[in-house]
Amino acid sequence: xxxxxxxxxxxxxxxxxxxxxxxxxxxxxxxxxxxxxxxxxxxxxxxxxxxxxxxxxxxxxxxxxxxxxxxxxxxxxxxxxxxxxxxxxxxxxxxxxxxxxxxxxxxxxxxxxxxxxxxxxxxxxxxxxxxxxxxxxxxxxxxxxxxxxxxxxxxxxxxxxxxxxxxxxxxxxxxxxxxxxxxxxxxxxxxxxxxxxxxxxxxxxxxxxxxxxxxxxxxxxxxxxxxxxxxxxxxxxxxxxxxxxxxxxxxxxxxxxxxxxxxxxxxxxxxxxxxxxxxxxxxxxxxxxxxxxxxxxxxxxxxxxxxxxxxxxxxxxxxxxxxxxxxxxxxxxxxxxxxxxxxxxxxxxxxxxxxxxxxxxxxxxxxxxxxxxxxxxxxxxxxxxxxxxxxxxxxxxxxxxxxxxxxxxxxxxxxxxxxxxxxxxxxxxxxxxxxxxxxxxxxxxxxxxxxxxxxxxxxxxxxxxxxxxxxxxxxxxxxxxxxxxxxxxxxxxxxxxxxxx
Numbered sequence: 402x403x404x405x406x407x408x409x410x411x412x413x414x415x416x417x418x419x420x421x422x423x424x425x426x427x428x429x430x431x432x433x434x435x436x437x438x439x440x441x442x443x444x445x446x447x448x449x450x451x452x453x454x455x456x457x458x459x460x461x462x463x464x465x466x467x468x469x470x471x472x473x474x475x476x477x478x479x480x481x482x483x484x485x486x487x488x489x490x491x492x493x494x495x496x497x498x499x500x501x502x503x504x505x506x507x508x509x510x511x512x513x514x515x516x517x518x519x520x521x522x523x524x525x526x527x528x529x530x531x532x533x534x535x536x537x538x539x540x541x542x543x544x545x546x547x548x549x550x551x552x553x554x555x556x557x558x559x560x561x562x563x564x565x566x567x568x569x570x571x572x573x574x575x576x577x578x579x580x581x582x583x584x585x586x587x588x589x590x591x592x593x594x595x596x597x598x599x600x601x602x603x604x605x606x607x608x609x610x611x612x613x614x615x616x617x618x619x620x621x622x623x624x625x626x627x628x629x630x631x632x633x634x635x636x637x638x639x640x641x642x643x644x645x646x647x648x649x650x651x652x653x654x655x656x657x658x659x660x661x662x663x664x665x666x667x668x669x670x671x672x673x674x675x676x677x678x679x680x681x682x683x684x685x686x687x688x689x690x691x692x693x694x695x696x697x698x699x700x701x702x703x704x705x706x707x708x709x710x711x712x713x714x715x716x717x718x719x720x721x722x723x724x725x726x727x728x729x730x731x732x733x734x735x736x737x738x739x740x741x742x743x744x745x746x747x748x749x750x751x752x753x754x755x756x757x758x759x760x761x762x763x764x765x766x767x768x769x770x771x772x773x774x775x776x777x778x779x780x781x782x783x784x785x786x787x788x789x790x791x792x793x794x795x796x797x798x799x800x801x802x803x804x805x806x807x808x809x810x811x812x813x814x815x816x817x818x819x820x821x822x823x824x825x826x827x828x829x830x831x832x833x834x835x836x837x838x839x840x841x842x843x844x845x846x847x848x849x850x851x852x853x854x855x856x857x858x859x860x861x862x863x864x865x866x867x868x869x870x871x872x873x874x875x876x877x878x879x880x881x882x883x884x885x886x887x888x889x890x891x892x893x894x895x896x897x898x899x900x901x902x
Contacts, residue, residue: 436537474530476549513546558660571682581662599635654828688868694829722820727844735848754804760845
């Protein structure tokens, strides 16, 4: 049975209205029986559009028909072989209504062919990569689905590479993405509800869920939040993510993004809801919890003993990534007596000629590390890795030899960067990097007391944070004893036989 989630009273923030009137021409205006009037409307609507193709065809019996489509959006061979040739050479009746009925039933070899009655549907159909058929004397049109634009082939995502598991990934075509999910979940209970978002882009989105597993309250909430989006454009799924998340000012992600069909399929089988967005390979999954951000897909493809060990390592390095620079600054600046004498002497000797305090030194190195990371991403792929390696070696070694920074600080920053790479979710790793700077400043002014204040404030924020009505730290806070088999350690597969509440 579906479980009703405890949605709070907090509503999504009021969205900015589009800056201009963005309704497409036509609206509910009915299609005319006069073919010249229909052609004038189409040409006026798509004026200055060099990719518009409008062609008139004389059918058998003398009836005239108009075909309109956008060049490059339809498959020319399918249009010629399955639509134009049968209509030109078929013995059609002279009556327009009979022609339309014959076309729908048997005259063309196109699977998707539906009737439309307004100019608004004509414009929408042309923009949706369909061909419009208008027969003279008939007050309705026919919409033929002959899409033929280029799409990227299915390949392994570069952002979520792994040793074991499926190698396919989502593409920019939402229909290919639904196929990848259908191959994994062969059930009629897998639903894809269509939604159009963006007043200008008219981006196709699909709400994916398994009927009976996903709570009705969650599905309704996703529908409502999508319907409240009033923006000009949706070019990537992150636009939607930022507009529907519970707390847009939180540094932590509240919606999971992924390129992998197996991750989406696994989440749907857990009762979650996904959003597939056309023109982007990144799907959105909700709700999303803190623990999901530290779990990798290979945790479920390896033996449970190894998965548990790797998860423990991952959690330890998550804490190191968050706290290591702050602890170093606090201990060396305010609490040196807490360090062993030999280690304290070694650090003091290394910092003897450094002209900056530990806080400035740490901030400088963290900023340089962030710059190297960003440069490696933005540079061409062939030289990006070289920039990271050479930049780290040259800058680090030169800075130490020049006495600008100390060797222990370089080690701390490098260890922190490596620890951050162990976080499997990019958005979660980015959150840790942001919070690290705040904790570093607190440690530089207040020492361990500042770190304690920052950790307490962070804990309060996490406890109060929600993702679509689900507490961010669940099932730890609040505690759900039956749902603790897949948090830090993954139980053996035979014990994972019940769904989380």
